[in-house]
Amino acid sequence: MNSPLRVGIAGLGTVGVSLVQVLDRNRNLLKDRCGREIVVTAVNARDQSKDRGIDLGNFIWFDDAVELATSDDIDVFVELIGGEEGAALDASRAALKSGKHLVTANKAMLAKHGVELACAAEAKGLLLNFEAAVAGGIPIIKTIREALTANSIGRIYGILNGTCNYILTRMEREGISFEDCLADAQRLGYAEADPTFDVEGFDTAHKLAILASLCFGTEIAADEIYVEGISSITTADIEAAAELGYRIKLLGVAQRTESGIEQRVHPTMVPVDSTIAQISGVTNAVAIDADIVGQLVMSGPGAGGDATASAVAGDIADIAKCVPGEQKVPALGKLAKDLAPYKKARMRSHEGGYFIRLTVHDHVGVFAAIAGAMSKHEISLESIVQHRADQKEEDGLQTIILITHETTESAVRAALEAIGKESALAGTPQMIRIEK
Ligand code: NAP
C-alpha cells in the first residue's frame, strides 16, 4: 500500500469544516478507490479558539496560512479561505513554490490569478485542481477540460450562483422580500463572505471567466465581462415575466461571435418551459452547445458545505491516484503558456430579444411615443401589455410591458434613451434580456 496523502486545509468555514467531515466519513471508500489513505494532517484559520463543531485535536494547528502551505507535514495544500488576494493568494503561491499540489474552491482568486497559478503548477509538474470553484457539486470543470476535448464549443451558459437562484426562486414562489431571502441564503452557508459578490453578479462573472477559458482555450478575462446583478429585480418584474410565459434567472453566458467572444452576466428572461427555467433554489445548471455532442445540460447543488466539499474531496482524490512522474492534465485544458489572447465582442453588438417595463403617466399619446421610438430604431415588437384600468395604479400611473423580437443592444439602448426624454415617463425603465 502506498503512503498516505497528507492534506493541509486553510480555511475552516462552511466548506473547510464540511471537507474535514467528508474525508473522515468516507475515509475507507476513498482509501479503496485511491489505493492509499487521505489524511488531514494540518489546518489553519484565523481563530483557533472558535467552536467549529468538529474535533481539531488530531491536526497540527497553524496560525499562518503561508506556514501551513510550505510545511513539510503536507503534500497537498487546500485553500478554502476565499478572496482574490491576501492570505489565499499568498499561501497558494507559496504552496506551489514549495512543491505542494494545490486544491482550491476560490473562483475570485482563479479569475484574477488562475493563469499565473496554472503556469506555476505546470513549471513544477504539480496539480492545480479547482472543480469546486464553479457550480459547486457539478463536475463541470472536468467535463469541459477532459470529456469534451474533441468538441468545438459555441456557447456555454448557466445558473452559476446558488444564492441568486435561491433568492429569485423564493421571491417568485413565496413572495418573500429580497432582503429576507438573502439573509436565509447567508444563514445556510450559500453566500460569499461579502454577499454583494453574489447579488451584483461578480461571483457568476468569476465562474464564467473560468468556464470561458476552458471552453475557448483563451486567457481568463474576468475584467472583460459585462455584469449586471439581481438587486434591481422587483416582484413586479417577476410577475410580469410569469404573465408573458417567462421566468427570471441570473445567467452567465459566454459565446463565440464573429467579432470575438461575448461574456455577459445579467438577469435573463427564459421561457418558462425551458430546462433552465425549471432549476430552482440553490441548484445550479450549466448548458453547453458543442458541435459533436450537441447540447449538454448538467444540474446539481451549486453551493453549501457538502456540495462543495464533495468536489474538493474529488480533487484531492485525483491527486492521491496520480502516479508520480506521469503526464498530468493541464489545469486549464491546455498548457497555460499556450492559451490564446482573449478577443472581446462588444456588448452593444449583442443580439437578442428584450423585455422592457415602463411606468408612465396615463396621458393621451404616451403609447404612440413609445411605439415611435421603437420603430425609429427598427425594433419590432413581439408583444405589448398595457395594464387594464382595474389594474391601474392609484396615483395615475400605468405599466407598459414590451417584448421585442431579436434586435441589438445598441438599438434598445438608443430607443430607451429617447423614451427617457418623454415627460410621461415615471421612473427608470427596466430592461431584461431574453435568452432563447
Ligand atoms: P467561510 O465560511 O467564510 O470560511 C472562511 C474561512 O477562512 C474561515 O474559517 C476563516 O477563519 C478563514 N480565514 C479567513 N481569513 C483568513 C486568513 N487570513 N488566514 C487564515 N484563514 C482565514 O467561507 P466558505 O463559504 O467556506 O468559502 C471558502 C471558499 O470556498 C471561498 O473561496 C468561497 O468562494 C468558496 N466556495 C464556497 C462555497 C459555499 O457554498 N460556501 C461554494 C463554492 C466555493 P475563521 O473561521 O477563524 O474566521
Ligand code: HSE
Ligand atoms: N456564493 C456562491 C453561490 C457559492 O451562492 O453560488 C458557490 O460558489
